[in-house]
Amino acid sequence: SYELTQPPSVSVALGQTARVSCGGKNIGGRNVHWYQQKPGQAPVLVIYRDDNRPSGIPGRFSGSDSGNTAILTISRAQAEDEAVYYCQVWESSNYVFGPGTTVTVL
Amino acid sequence: QVHLVQSGAEVKKPGASVTVSCKVSGTTLTRSSMHWVRQVPGKGLEWVGGFEPEDDETVYAPNFKGRVTMTEDTSTDTAYMEMRRLISEDTAMYYCAIRLLGQWFDSWGQGTLVIVSS
Numbered sequence A: 001s002y003e004l005t006q007p008p009s010v011s012v013a014l015g016q017t018a019r020v021s022c023g024g025k026n027i028g029g030r031n032v033h034w035y036q037q038k039p040g041q042a043p044v045l046v047i048y049r050d051d052n053r054p055s056g057i058p059g060r061f062s063g064s065d066s067g068n069t070a071i072l073t074i075s076r077a078q079a080e081d082e083a084v085y086y087c088q089v090w091e092s093s094n095y096v097f098g099p100g101t102t103v104t105v106l
Numbered sequence B: 001q002v003h004l005v006q007s008g009a010e011v012k013k014p015g016a017s018v019t020v021s022c023k024v025s026g027t028t029l030t031r032s033s034m035h036w037v038r039q040v041p042g043k044g045l046e047w048v049g050g051f052e053p054e055d056d057e058t059v060y061a062p063n064f065k066g067r068v069t070m071t072e073d074t075s076t077d078t079a080y081m082e083m084r085r086l087i088s089e090d091t092a093m094y095y096c097a098i099r100l101l102g103q104w105f106d107s108w109g110q111g112t113l114v115i116v117s118s
Helices: none
Strands: A009-012 A018-023 A033-037 A044-047 A061-066 A069-074 A083-090 A095-097 A101-105 B003-006 B010-012 B018-025 B033-039 B046-052 B057-060 B068-073 B078-083 B092-099 B112-116
Touching: A009 A018, A018 A083, A018 A101, A044 A061, A069 A083, A095 B033, A095 B046, B003 B092, B010 B018, B018 B033, B018 B092, B018 B112, B033 B068, B046 B068, B046 B092, B057 B068, B078 B092
Parallel strands: A009 A101, B010 B112
Antiparallel strands: A018 A069, A033 A044, A033 A083, A061 A069, A083 A095, A083 A101, B003 B018, B018 B078, B033 B046, B033 B092, B046 B057, B068 B078, B092 B112
16 A cells, blocks of 8 residues: 655754655655644645645745655744644555654744 | 535544545535545545546445445535445544546545544
8 A cells, every 4th residue: 555754853043944764665656735724623635736726825834846855835933833744645546644743843 | 716625524433434534515426526634643645535536436445445435425515435344554534535627636624523432
């Protein structure tokens, strides 16, 4: 079965850029989606199909993927961006999530 | 604006069954694809199953096949997930999540906590 890897945690200074990686075999050839989950809340879609933002998601969120790594970039990080971020791909009628990365804004 | 509202928390004994509901507004079940995702406390997200329009059928993750049944009432736009033969490890938050355009989840319910305890 297809597996995704993510670093457990990423720290970023307020106003700086955070990058969250998501590793998987040939993930660059797949569509990657990202979700933000704050404590006690349901996940929220922040990026779909690699680099598209849903309506209402701030422009400081962006995504890319190539080779074996997908990246979620949070530019000019704000305090409200502190959350756990999950990547997700679709593989043979199976929805696979990464283990999640906790982003801390210092 | 799509909105999903789930039923309330449940406490069940091992071996029992539970049914969680999810009411959709802002779209209809016939124009979307409903899925279920669970999250064990302190852990990550795990896909349970859902309707795959590409296959025109409900597909279940291997870990849940045979123990979970997902149904829909299109007259009320309410989806249901029944899980049987509950064990303590099934204690988790269960989310309904809707696919609108592609193989990702555009909107999520608020979650239903299911506690399995003797």
